[in-house]
Amino acid sequence: MRNVHSTQPTKKATNLSLNSELLAEAKRLNINLSATMEKALEREVSAKLRDEWIQQNADAVESCNKLTEEHGLFSDSYRTF
Secondary structure, eight states: OOOOOOSSOOOOOOOOOOOOHHHHHHHTTOOHHHHHHHHHHHHHHHHHHHHHHHHHHHHHHHHHHHHHHHHOTGGGGOOOO
């Protein structure tokens, strides 16, 4: 998977539309909107990248699982348990 953030990311201003009551409460509670959004966006991007990887590699994973079911693991003969 790709690393979606670097050690020194550049920041880019953006406009968002948010629920006004939620925004007011966040401001009252001194919640850093930029940091909160960045964390939430990072989680969402990571989840989407994971899902994308799973979809792109589904056939290969299925093939490996089938091979293991039919022939066992390559290391089976070396296991002591």
